[in-house]
Amino acid sequence: xxxxxxxxxxxxxxxxxxxxxxxxxxxxxxxxxxxxxxxxxxxxxxxxxxxxxxxxxxxxxxxxxxxxxxxxxxxxxxxxxxxxxxxxxxxxxxxxxxxxxxxxxxxxxxxxxxxxxxxxxxxxxxxxxxxxxxxxxxxxxxxxxxxxxxxxxxxxxxxxxxxxxxxxxxxxxxxxxxxxxxxxxxxxxxxxxxxxxxxxxxxxxxxxxxxxxxxxxxxxxxxxxxxxxxxxxxxxxxxxxxxxxxxxxxxxxxxxxxxxxxxxxxxxxxxxxxxxxxxxxxxxxxxxxxxxxxxxxxxxxxxxxxxxxxxxxxxxxxxxxxxxxxxxxxxxxxxxxxxxxxxxxxxxxxxxxxxxxxxxxxxxxxxxxxxxxxxxxxxxxxxxxxxxxxxxxxxxxxxxxxxxxxxxxxxxxxxxxxxxxxxxxxxxxxxxxxxxxxxxxxxxxxxxxxxxxxxxxxxxxxxxxxxxxxxxxxxxxxxxxxxxxxxx
Amino acid sequence: xxxxxxxxxxxxxxxxxxxxxxxxxxxxxxxxxxxxxxxxxxxxxxxxxxxxxxxxxxxxxxxxxxxxxxxxxxxxxxxxxxxxxxxxxxxxxxxxxxxxxxxxxxxxxxxxxxxxxxxxxxxxxxxxxxxxxxxxxxxxxxxxxxxxxxxxxxxxxxxxxxxxxxxxxxxxxxxxxxxxxxxxxxxxxxxxxxxxxxxxxxxxxxxxxxxxxxxxxxxxxxxxxxxxxxxxxxxxxxxxxxxxxxxxxxxxxxxxxxxxxxxxxxxxxxxxxxxxxxxxxxxxxxxxxxxxxxxxxxxxxxxxxxxxxxxxxxxxxxxxxxxxxxxxxxxxxxxxxxxxxxxxxxxxxxxxxxxxxxxxxxxxxxxxxxxxxxxxxxxxxxxxxxxxxxxxxxxxxxxxxxxxxxxxxxxxxxxxxxxxxxxxxxxxxxxxxxxxxxxxxxxxxxxxxxxxxxxxxxxxxxxxxxxxxxxxxxxxxxxxxxxxxxxx
Numbered sequence: 001x002x003x004x005x006x007x008x009x010x011x012x013x014x015x016x017x018x019x020x021x022x023x024x025x026x027x028x029x030x031x032x033x034x035x036x037x038x039x040x041x042x043x044x045x046x047x048x049x050x051x052x053x054x055x056x057x058x059x060x061x062x063x064x065x066x067x068x069x070x071x072x073x074x075x076x077x078x079x080x081x082x083x084x085x086x087x088x089x090x091x092x093x094x095x096x097x098x099x100x101x102x103x104x105x106x107x108x109x110x111x112x113x114x115x116x117x118x119x120x121x122x123x124x125x126x127x128x129x130x131x132x133x134x135x136x137x138x139x140x141x142x143x144x145x146x147x148x149x150x151x152x153x154x155x156x157x158x159x160x161x162x163x164x165x166x167x168x169x170x171x172x173x174x175x176x177x178x179x180x181x182x183x184x185x186x187x188x189x190x191x192x193x194x195x196x197x198x199x200x201x202x203x204x205x206x207x208x209x210x211x212x213x214x215x216x217x218x219x220x221x222x223x224x225x226x227x228x229x230x231x232x233x234x235x236x237x238x239x240x241x242x243x244x245x246x247x248x249x250x251x252x253x254x255x256x257x258x259x260x261x262x263x264x265x266x267x268x269x270x271x272x273x274x275x276x277x278x279x280x281x282x283x284x285x286x287x288x289x290x291x292x293x294x295x296x297x298x299x300x301x302x303x304x305x306x307x308x309x310x311x312x313x314x315x316x317x318x319x320x321x322x323x324x325x326x327x328x329x330x331x332x333x334x335x336x337x338x339x340x341x342x343x344x345x346x347x348x349x350x351x352x353x354x355x356x357x358x359x360x361x362x363x364x365x366x367x368x369x370x371x372x373x374x375x376x377x378x379x380x381x382x383x384x385x386x387x388x389x390x391x392x393x394x395x396x397x398x399x400x401x402x403x404x405x406x407x408x409x410x411x412x413x414x415x416x417x418x419x420x421x422x423x424x425x426x427x428x429x430x431x432x433x434x435x436x437x438x439x440x441x442x443x444x445x446x447x448x449x450x451x452x453x454x455x456x457x458x459x460x461x462x463x464x465x466x467x468x469x470x471x472x473x474x475x476x477x478x479x480x481x482x483x484x485x486x487x488x
Numbered sequence: 489x490x491x492x493x494x495x496x497x498x499x500x501x502x503x504x505x506x507x508x509x510x511x512x513x514x515x516x517x518x519x520x521x522x523x524x525x526x527x528x529x530x531x532x533x534x535x536x537x538x539x540x541x542x543x544x545x546x547x548x549x550x551x552x553x554x555x556x557x558x559x560x561x562x563x564x565x566x567x568x569x570x571x572x573x574x575x576x577x578x579x580x581x582x583x584x585x586x587x588x589x590x591x592x593x594x595x596x597x598x599x600x601x602x603x604x605x606x607x608x609x610x611x612x613x614x615x616x617x618x619x620x621x622x623x624x625x626x627x628x629x630x631x632x633x634x635x636x637x638x639x640x641x642x643x644x645x646x647x648x649x650x651x652x653x654x655x656x657x658x659x660x661x662x663x664x665x666x667x668x669x670x671x672x673x674x675x676x677x678x679x680x681x682x683x684x685x686x687x688x689x690x691x692x693x694x695x696x697x698x699x700x701x702x703x704x705x706x707x708x709x710x711x712x713x714x715x716x717x718x719x720x721x722x723x724x725x726x727x728x729x730x731x732x733x734x735x736x737x738x739x740x741x742x743x744x745x746x747x748x749x750x751x752x753x754x755x756x757x758x759x760x761x762x763x764x765x766x767x768x769x770x771x772x773x774x775x776x777x778x779x780x781x782x783x784x785x786x787x788x789x790x791x792x793x794x795x796x797x798x799x800x801x802x803x804x805x806x807x808x809x810x811x812x813x814x815x816x817x818x819x820x821x822x823x824x825x826x827x828x829x830x831x832x833x834x835x836x837x838x839x840x841x842x843x844x845x846x847x848x849x850x851x852x853x854x855x856x857x858x859x860x861x862x863x864x865x866x867x868x869x870x871x872x873x874x875x876x877x878x879x880x881x882x883x884x885x886x887x888x889x890x891x892x893x894x895x896x897x898x899x900x901x902x903x904x905x906x907x908x909x910x911x912x913x914x915x916x917x918x919x920x921x922x923x924x925x926x927x928x929x930x931x932x933x934x935x936x937x938x939x940x941x942x943x944x945x946x947x948x949x950x951x952x953x954x955x956x957x958x959x960x961x962x963x964x965x966x967x968x969x970x971x972x973x974x975x976x
Binding site for chain 1: 854
């Protein structure tokens, strides 16, 4: 029997596009080349965009080529140069050519990497995770993990695992029975990243479960003595999760993980380390000692769209107890197990049930540039941060808020003597600086003061970019001062 | 001051790749063309992959072009043809040319769509969500939402919102204080998708919070009378969340949302609808009545990498109370608000703190093919399902397990008379069928029997594919029978 199917105009349009796929994709290649060539002139942080007033859904559409042209004409100029070398906001990496090629190929072949039943994608993911463990000098057999959408996804999975571990301590199945009747769980942290607070709320632990641990004098690092005291004084029956930092966002502080892991062992506490970018210090021999002890952690968060320079969304986690998230998820019917030939079902290791083949851009990065490539980026970005910090120290218009020890410079524009509100002055200065379009930085609070952060994490940044950044800082400091004096 | 930075060998290699970016990307275009040309001969579900034995991380790497070549040589043949027209497993869509172009461009410009501070990406996301509301005929002003990594991410956000709503009913802030002291929360559902169970566990509600509602006779749809009874009998003080389905995965059953929304209103229950693929029925006039009442829901889950045919990972949700997830997240320092010019901070609406520009492939799809393009795909896939169901009804080797009413055919290979275990027979048959490489289907249980599901959701599928699928079914039924008789 043969039933003829109606094929409409738009199906024909898709088929035409598909017949001309190479031509269409070549247009994307051209647009990509044009965009990347524009990085030098494009405002690093775009400040303009169309107000969304035209909200009518196209009834028929205009075809792919025309849609691409329309998008670029309407929005192209208002895209940020964030992938380029002078975006120093947040901790935003760029994209290496290999990673971009890998990401494109991931979309083109569109494998579902959640289950090993129908493709090599899961085998590639396993290999890529092994490579990453080697890159970070972690014991390959002790840790397992999965890819996530970023550090927040990795923190989410890690804290979920820690939560289930806490239940396991008293034989209470949280996934099944919920948090409502669970044993008390407390989270000890000195300087938790905002994403960590977010996942604490999402997981039903509640933000109030976070117990602030004291910091060592004049740093964001955890005071081990304070932690030891708090854990000793904890109510009996409380389950303890310690969240440590390998590289805080504002000042790059590293917790003493050797000390913390011993304390956690003594008090039967879970040790989670947010190493989303600080773990990369481990790839550089002269910086590697900062993360000593991380190999004893129970779970580790890593980001890939930051210092690994792959496109969004990309992260992963490592843990000694991947069985806990697999059990807590348990979405997998038993009969599918045989099809995996021993490979993991990532559907049970991350929030996503279907999963983009996000191992591929990382595989491509590591295959193309190797461990040395990652080390080069990290080392150069640290040198660049040091170079900017030196310039700031030598400048009368700026001061460092904290020592520069890795890739982040935390500083402050010195307000004129008559200007009492230094925080407001710095917010105004930052806005003016970002409006030059030469650089994009983000604010940061440290030691009770509002300052400015410059984070280096893009593979492309070179001396010329640093020069342009310091020129913009210099000029903005002068014009901003003059402008403010006029209006006062 | 000018500090000369050491530039290593691998930095040079990245720069060389970047200088030759167009050439590299053209290699990806060629590889993409080759892959797509291979779809007709490639096994739909690949059955082979390298065992991961070579786990040594490259020290130096081989450059992008060589890495691409190496990947394709080693793994290319073992990638699944899941993006093609005969992958009928799960509910897996393909990728339209426009969506692929949009996804590539998203990687190339690599905007962070989480905050509106530095790019037009958020404005584009707002417009795209508006278009989607129009596509699904939902009131644009009543609903807001965000993009997620898929239906599971959308279910997660929706249920998080519902959880916070439950706390709000009694003035208890769950995000802050945790689930441990929260009011009792129950979730009523007749046929929850596995991802829904997953997020119930993740959010600390616990799987046991799910109260099974009876189904109407011989369908997977919820019995409204049973729901009404259960809600009436619920303990006082219990907060109620009803999870309804617009299109179940196995038999495409639609809950009566008009009836359910009235019941929810009477009992002050939150109405969540998983419309991840069933909502698409709403784009086709002759099917639109199935989702009547969905416009009264409190939250709705939608998937995009399924029937919208964009690459992984892509989904979104709509809700009337987006303020609840924003409040529960609250990751945003107040001073960043001014920079948004009234646009939302998506960082507070999804798990991810940084977010890929995943509106772009959807924007491109809708701009290129319009509402008519989506409608064409849905309509044709439904016709194809009907056509396969007719063939099955006419065949002596197969029988339908449930009527085919949308895009999923749920059927069963009829075992020979002497074969007592029909479930085992069907599992064996499915394995043999998938091994032909002509089609990939997944199992499904219905009415106490193990059956097989064929879900049509790819834009490319045409009559020739159906012919190939039915040929494979016919041949496998014969050879599988013969083989089994030999061994018995």
